[in-house]
Amino acid sequence: MDLSLTDDQKMIKETAASFVKKDSPVARARELRDSALGWDAAVYRQMGELGWLGLPLPEAAGGFGGTMVDAAILLEEFGKTLVPEPYLASVVLGGRALVHGATAAQQAELLGPMIEGERVISLAWAERGSRYDPEAIEARAERRGEGWAITGEKVWALGAHAADDLIVSARADAGISLFHVAKGARGLTVQTVKTMDGGRAGRVRLEGAEARLLGEPGAAGAALSRVLDDAAAAACAEGVGVATAVLWMTVEYLKTRKQFGVPIGVFQALQHRAVDMFVATELLKGTSILANARAGSDDVVERQRAVSAAKAQLSSGGFYVVAQGTQLHGGIGVTDEHDISLYFKRMRVLMALFGDEEHHVARYAALPSFTAGL
Amino acid sequence: MDLSFTPEEEAFRAEVRAFVASAMPPHLAEKAAVDGHFGMDEMMEWHRILYAKGWVAPHWPKELGGPGWSVAQRFIFTEELESAGAPILSPFGLAMVGPLLIQFGTKAQKERYLPKILSGEEVWCQGYSEPGSGSDLASLRTEARDEGDHFVVNGQKTWTTYAQYADWIFCLVRTNPSVKQQAGISFLLIDMKTEGVTVKPMLTSGHTPAFCDTFFDNVRVPKENVVGKVDQGWTMAKALLGHERTLIAAVGQSARAIQRVKHIAQATRCGDATLLDDPLFRAKVARLEIQLEAHRMANLRALAGAQLGHAPGPESSILKLRGSEILQQAYELAMDAMGQNALSWFNEPDVVPPDEHWVPSVFNYNRATTIYGGSNEIQKNIIAKLILGLPQVGKD
Ligand SMILES: Cc1cc2nc3c(=O)[nH]c(=O)nc-3n(C[C@H](O)[C@H](O)[C@H](O)COP(=O)(O)OP(=O)(O)OC[C@H]3O[C@@H](n4cnc5c(N)ncnc54)[C@H](O)[C@@H]3O)c2cc1C
Numbered sequence: 001m002d003l004s005l006t007d008d009q010k011m012i013k014e015t016a017a018s019f020v021k022k023d024s025p026v027a028r029a030r031e032l033r034d035s036a037l038g039w040d041a042a043v044y045r046q047m048g049e050l051g052w053l054g055l056p057l058p059e060a061a062g063g064f065g066g067t068m069v070d071a072a073i074l075l076e077e078f079g080k081t082l083v084p085e086p087y088l089a090s091v092v093l094g095g096r097a098l099v100h101g102a103t104a105a106q107q108a109e110l111l112g113p114m115i116e117g118e119r120v121i122s123l124a125w126a127e128r129g130s131r132y133d134p135e136a137i138e139a140r141a142e143r144r145g146e147g148w149a150i151t152g153e154k155v156w157a158l159g160a161h162a163a164d165d166l167i168v169s170a171r172a173d174a175g176i177s178l179f180h181v182a183k184g185a186r187g188l189t190v191q192t193v194k195t196m197d198g199g200r201a202g203r204v205r206l207e208g209a210e211a212r213l214l215g216e217p218g219a220a221g222a223a224l225s226r227v228l229d230d231a232a233a234a235a236c237a238e239g240v241g242v243a244t245a246v247l248w249m250t251v252e253y254l255k256t257r258k259q260f261g262v263p264i265g266v267f268q269a270l271q272h273r274a275v276d277m278f279v280a281t282e283l284l285k286g287t288s289i290l291a292n293a294r295a296g297s298d299d300v301v302e303r304q305r306a307v308s309a310a311k312a313q314l315s316s317g318g319f320y321v322v323a324q325g326t327q328l329h330g331g332i333g334v335t336d337e338h339d340i341s342l343y344f345k346r347m348r349v350l351m352a353l354f355g356d357e358e359h360h361v362a363r364y365a366a367l368p369s370f371t372a373g374l
Numbered sequence: 375m376d377l378s379f380t381p382e383e384e385a386f387r388a389e390v391r392a393f394v395a396s397a398m399p400p401h402l403a404e405k406a407a408v409d410g411h412f413g414m415d416e417m418m419e420w421h422r423i424l425y426a427k428g429w430v431a432p433h434w435p436k437e438l439g440g441p442g443w444s445v446a447q448r449f450i451f452t453e454e455l456e457s458a459g460a461p462i463l464s465p466f467g468l469a470m471v472g473p474l475l476i477q478f479g480t481k482a483q484k485e486r487y488l489p490k491i492l493s494g495e496e497v498w499c500q501g502y503s504e505p506g507s508g509s510d511l512a513s514l515r516t517e518a519r520d521e522g523d524h525f526v527v528n529g530q531k532t533w534t535t536y537a538q539y540a541d542w543i544f545c546l547v548r549t550n551p552s553v554k555q556q557a558g559i560s561f562l563l564i565d566m567k568t569e570g571v572t573v574k575p576m577l578t579s580g581h582t583p584a585f586c587d588t589f590f591d592n593v594r595v596p597k598e599n600v601v602g603k604v605d606q607g608w609t610m611a612k613a614l615l616g617h618e619r620t621l622i623a624a625v626g627q628s629a630r631a632i633q634r635v636k637h638i639a640q641a642t643r644c645g646d647a648t649l650l651d652d653p654l655f656r657a658k659v660a661r662l663e664i665q666l667e668a669h670r671m672a673n674l675r676a677l678a679g680a681q682l683g684h685a686p687g688p689e690s691s692i693l694k695l696r697g698s699e700i701l702q703q704a705y706e707l708a709m710d711a712m713g714q715n716a717l718s719w720f721n722e723p724d725v726v727p728p729d730e731h732w733v734p735s736v737f738n739y740n741r742a743t744t745i746y747g748g749s750n751e752i753q754k755n756i757i758a759k760l761i762l763g764l765p766q767v768g769k770d
Contacts, residue, residue, distance in 0.1 A: 126714055129643045131642065131643065131644050131649075131713045131714075132713065132714075133645070136643070136645075155714070155725075156714045156715075156717055191722075193718070193721050193722075193725055194719050194720070194721060195717040195718070195719055196716070196717055196718065196719040196734050196738075197717075201717065203725060258506075259507075259508065259509050259510035259513075260509070260510045260513075261510075261513075264509075267751075269751055269754070269755075270751070319706075323741065326579075326741045327741070327744055327745065327749075327750075330508050330509070330745055330749065331503065331508060331532070331533045331585075331742075331745055331746070333579075333741065333745070334578055334579045334580075334738075334739065334741050334742040334745065335576055335577065335578060335579060336576070336577035336578065336579055336581060337576060337577070341579035341738070344579065344738070344741070345579075345738065348709065348716065348737075349716075349717055351716075352709070352712075352713065352714055352716040352717055353714065353717075356710060356713065357710070358652070358654050358655055358658075358710065361654065362652075362654055
C-alpha cells in the first residue's frame with residue numbers, strides 16, 4: 001500500500017494550492033454569485049490551458065489519462081476558497097458521463113473542446129420524481145429520421161444554463177439511453193436556476209428536442225451509476241477542502257475573538273468542539289481518498305461501498321464541521337457578509353448532490369459486502 | 375397528577391383555533407400555509423388583529439391590557455398560534471421591555487409606553503450586544519455620560535433585530551466606568567428618531583434583512599428615560615433574559631416544522647413509495663418528534679412551576695437549549711426531505727413546490743437559534759454553575 005502522491009500529483013496539488021491562494025480568493029466566489037454566468041469564462045479557459053480540465057479523461061480524447069484521484073486533488077483545493085468554475089459539472093459529470101457512456105469517436109469529438117476550456121458540458125439526469133435514482137425517469141426518446149427526439153423535463157442540471165453540450169438521459173424502447181443535445185437545438189429550453197451556494201443549474205425542458213444517441217441504446221443505467229459515483233467521490237473531495245477551510249478559520253477565530261477578557265479558545269468546551277471538528281475533517285480526508293481511489297474500480301461492490309461510506313461521512317462529519325464552525329463564530333457566523341456562511345451553504349449543497357446520507361447509508365447496507373462473512 | 379387539559383382548557387383551545395382560522399387575512403394565511411418569512415409589516419398587521427381581540431399580550435396583567443389567562447391557557451394559546459404558522463410577533467415590546475416596565479417602571483413610564491406597545495403604535499428593538507460584547511455582555515462599552523438633566527450616549531450596538539423598523543430601542547449602557555462592570559450599567563430607553571442614531575441593516579445568512587448595526591453619536595437622552603435606578607440595569611436585564619429564554623422554547627414552531635417535514639416527505643417519491651414510507655427517514659423524523667415531546671413536557675413542567683408563582687429560574691436555560699436545537703434539527707430534516715430541491719434559493723415559483731420555497735433560507739437562518747438569546751454554550755455554563763453548583767475556574 002502507498003498513500004503518497006506521485007510527483008505529478010504533487011505538482012498538481014502545488015499549482016492548484018497556489019491558484020486558489022493567489023488568484024481565487026473567496027471574494028471572487030462572492031462576487032461571481034451575482035453574475036449572470038456564475039463563474040468566470042476566462043478562468044475556466046485558463047483551467048483548460050493548465051491541463052486541469054482533461055485530468056480524469058482519456059488520452060485518446062485529448063485528456064491526460066488520469067483518474068478521479070487526480071481530479072480529487074484539484075477539487076479539494078478548490079473547496080478551500082469555493083472556486084466557482086464548473087469543474088464538477090463539466091469535467092466530472094459531463095466529461096465522465098461521456099467516458100462511461102459514449103463511443104470513442106463521440107468522446108474525442110465532444111471532450112476535446114471542453115478539455116481546451118472552449119466548451120462546457122452538462123449532464124441532465126435528474127427529474128422531479130427521480131430523487132437519487134437515475135433510472136427513475138420519465139423523459140422519452142423516440143427515433144426521428146436519422147436522429148432522435150426527446151420529450152421531458154430535467155432539473156438541477158449543474159451548469160446547464162451555460163452548457164454548449166448537454167448529455168441527457170431518456171427512456172427509449174431499448175431502455176434508458178444517453179443523448180447529446182447541442183445548445184440551441186430545436187425543442188430545447190434551459191431556464192437558469194440559482195442555487196443556494198451562489199451557483200447555477202438549469203431546468204431543462206425538452207419538447208421533441210433534437211438529439212443524437214450516445215453509445216449503445218439501453219446501456220445508460222450502468223454509465224449513469226458510474227458517473228454519479230465519480231461525482232459523489234468528487235463532492236467528498238471538495239467537501240474536504242470546505243471542511244478544512246472552515247476548521248482553520250474557526251481555530252483562528254477562537255484565538256483572536258476575546259470575551260470575558262480572554263480569547264474564547266481558552267474555554268475548554270470550545271477547545272473540545274474544535275478538536276471534534278478537526279477529527280471529523282481528518283476522517284473525511286480518509287474516506288474521500290478511499291472513495292476517489294475506488295471510483296474507477298470495475299468491482300461494483302467495492303466501488304459503491306467506498307463511495308457510499310464517504311458520501312455518508314460527508315453528510316454527518318462535514319455538516320458537523322460547518323455547523324459548529326458557524327456556532328463558534330457567534331452572531332457574525334449567521335451573516336451573509338461573513339465567508340463562513342458561504343462555506344456552510346456549499347457544504348449543504350454538496351450533501352444534497354449525488355445521494356444524501358439516507359441514500360448512501362441504505363445503499364451501503366444493501367450491498368452484499370455488508371452481510372458477507374455472517 | 376393530571377396531565378390532560380381540562381374540558382374548559384380544551385374548549386379554549388378550540389376557541390383559539392377557530393379565531394386564528396377566521397381572523398388571519400388571506401395573504402397572511404397563504405404565507406403561513408407555506409411557512410414563508412413574514413416581514414415586519416405583516417408581523418405588525420397580525421399584532422393589530424390580536425390587539426383588537428384583546429389577545430396581544432397574554433402574559434400581561436389584566437389591568438394593563440392582558441386577557442387574564444391562566445398559565446395553561448397561555449401555553450395553549452402560544453402552541454395554537456405557532457402551530458397555525460401565524461406570524462410570530464416582535465417580542466421586544468410585548469415580551470421584553472413591556473414586562474420589564476411593568477415590574478420596574480415608574481407610573482409615568484408605564485402610562486407613556488405600555489399602551490403603545492400593546493396597540494403596536496410603537497415598535498421596539500433591543501440594544502444589548504456590541505461588537506466586543508456578546509456572550510460577555512457585562513463588558514459593554516456604549517456610554518451614557520451624565521450631563522445634568524440628560525445623558526449623552528456614544529457607542530455601537532450590533533445584531534439589533536429589526537432596528538430599521540423600530541421607533542424605540544431599549545439599551546444597556548455604561549453609566550459608571552469606574553466600578554465593577556455589572557455595577558455601572560443602566561437600562562435606557564432611546565427614541566430612534568433622536569439625532570445621532572443611525573441604523574445600518576445587514577443581511578442574515580438566510581438572506582433576510584433581519585438585523586442591524588446601530589450607532590449612537592452624541593445622542594441626547596432625557597434622564598426620565600432610565601428604567602429603575604441608574605447603575606442598576608444589569609439585574610433587571612438578567613430578569614428579562616429569563617423571560618426571553620422561555621419564549622425560545624418554540625414548541626409549536628417545532629411541531630409545525632416537523633409537520634412540514636412529513637408533508638414534504640409524503641409528497642416526495644422515493645422508489646415505489648414516498649419518502650415518508652422509507653423506514654430510515656421515518657425513524658429519523660420519529661426520533662426528533664420524541665425529542666420534541668420530551669421538550670414539551672419540560673416546558674409544561676416549567677409552566678406548572680410558574681403557575682405556583684415561581685419566577686423563571688435557571689431551568690429556563692433547558693428550554694432555550696432544547697427548543698433551539700430541535701427547531702434547527704427540524705429544518706435540517708426538511709432539507710433532507712427535499713433531496714436535490716435543497717439546492718434551491720429564492721427561485722421562480724414553480725422550481726420547487728411552494729411549501730419548500732422558504733426552507734433553505736430558514737434552514738440557514740436557524741443556525742442563529744443556538745446563538746441568540748444567550749448562546750447554548752452560555753446556557754450550559756449557567757446550568758453547570760447555578761443548577762449543578764460545579765466549581766468555577768479561578769473561584770473557590
Ligand atoms: C439572528 C440574531 C439576532 C439577534 N438579535 C439581537 C438583538 O435584537 N439585540 C441584541 O442585543 N442582540 C441580538 N443578538 C446577539 C446575540 O445575543 C449574540 O450574538 C450572542 O449573545 C453571542 O454573542 P457574539 O455573537 O458576540 O458571540 P461571542 O460571545 O463572541 O461567542 C462566540 C462563540 O464563543 C462561545 N462562548 C463565548 N463565551 C463562552 C464561554 N464562556 N464558554 C463557552 N463558550 C463561550 C459562544 O457560545 C459562541 O459559540 C442577535 C443574534 C443573532 C444571531
